[in-house]
Amino acid sequence: MNSTSVWDVAIVGAGLAGASAAIVLTGKGVRVALIDSRETYPACFKAEKIEPDQADLFRKFGLLEGLLPSASRIHEIVSARSKHVFRVQHYEQYGIFYQDIVNGVRAQIPSSVMWKNARVQDILPGSNVSKVTLMGGETIAARLVVLACGAGSNLPAGLGIRKRMISERHSFCLGFNIARKDGKPFPFDALTYYPDRLSARVAFLTLFPIREVMRANYFVYRTVGEEWVSRFGKHADEQLMQDLPKLAHFTGPFHVSSRVEMCPIDLYRADEGHVQPGLVLVGDVFQGPCPTTGMGMSKVLTDVDALCECVPRWLSTPGMGIEKIEGYYGHPRKTSCDARALRGAAYQRTLSTDPSLRWRIYRELMYLWTRLSGWATTPFKRVVGSGAEKRSSM
Ligand SMILES: Cc1cc2nc3c(=O)[nH]c(=O)nc-3n(C[C@H](O)[C@H](O)[C@H](O)COP(=O)(O)OP(=O)(O)OC[C@H]3O[C@@H](n4cnc5c(N)ncnc54)[C@H](O)[C@@H]3O)c2cc1C
Known part of the structure; x- marks a missing residue:
């Protein structure tokens, strides 16, 4: 040769x-x-x-500019749990398939x-x-x-x-589009929403724009074969409201507007x-x-x-x-x-599912600390107002 x-x-x-x-x-x-x-x-x-x-890293490789035409810039990320905003962040993030x-x-x-x-x-x-x-x-x-x-x-x-399998069926991811029932834009740019009860076995739901749609990535601790999985496939709106009953406080009445994609996740390593x-x-x-x-x-x-x-x-x-x-x-x-x-x-996974007293206390203190540490000084009405303006002007 x-x-x-x-x-x-x-x-x-x-x-x-x-x-x-x-x-x-x-x-x-x-x-x-x-x-x-x-x-x-x-x-x-x-x-x-x-x-x-x-x-x-994309910028370091000289690749970011070429991705921007397919990406939606996210300006403001609101984190919330129950009916409370506990953090508002501004950093460089993009929604893109x-x-x-x-x-x-x-x-x-x-x-x-x-x-x-x-x-x-x-x-x-x-x-x-x-x-x-x-x-x-x-x-x-x-x-x-x-x-x-x-x-x-x-x-x-x-x-x-x-x-080597480190954690088989470690988590379960779902992806779908979500829209408001009244056809109006959501009153935020992006929302990360956390559950207020452990039994939901939810890590978080994240809502963010990709071009003209509001995309949802939902991360839960479930396995294929569980009834929850087939129920979500058939009645996504109802299951979402059951898991996160106060979500509509932020979104308004909503419905899942696309096919639900699901993917079980294993943690492994060569x-x-x-x-x-x-x-x-x-x-x-x-x-x-x-x-x-x-x-x-x-x-x-x-x-x-x-x-x-x-x-x-x-x-x-x-x-x-x-x-x-x-x-x-x-x-x-x-x-x-x-x-x-x-x-x-x-x-x-531990944060989202561990029922021990130690983790319950840790979890509540963590949300409280994040809230008190000044991240959420912006009143929610202002936060959601600015987000809605951005989305409707897209
Ligand atoms: C449901 C889900 C959600 C995720 N969400 C996030 C997230 O929010 N944020 C994040 O940072 N990461 C996320 N990830 C992880 C991220 O998507 C992956 O880490 C990344 O896509 C891996 O890229 P890769 O190039 O290693 O593999 P791939 O993108 O899978 O590329 C492998 C390529 O190899 C080719 N190939 C395979 N076998 C052969 C063969 N025999 N001959 C020729 N070609 C072959 C395939 O055609 C393919 O093009 C998520 C992953 C999943 C599954």
């Missing part, structure tokens, strides 16, 4: 992780082949909000990236050259393979990588066999996020950031042995982000 047919990096999967890595690496002079089985990323229920740290994020990133891939629309069947990593075999038999050779195939692929198992010469795992294929933390894309983009710091250095010397690969898995920003995501997921 001559050296011109060996790419510096072959990236398997062009979701958020793979497509962003292709762009950042190319910007650093790395020759990249990018492979995905789907020409266009299809509509799917995943991250629907860009958080401030994620906006910073996941497929628009990925396709918006993909649209910025430079023409020097070799794009291959194919399913990867097999990967053979090695310390000098790694090989990626596509369905149909074609082979792509590269010094490094970046596996960015997301959560559901069987490629890791084929490579002998063991996934635990054994992932440190191999010539191979790295980025994004959800390495560690699964719990969406209640809002850190899924933070983790993905931090992986990309850490990896793109390492790769030009690795390529400057021969070989791609595990001493190089370990530098990525041990990168301080990556390890700290992964650990925070796991801690955050465990904390949110």
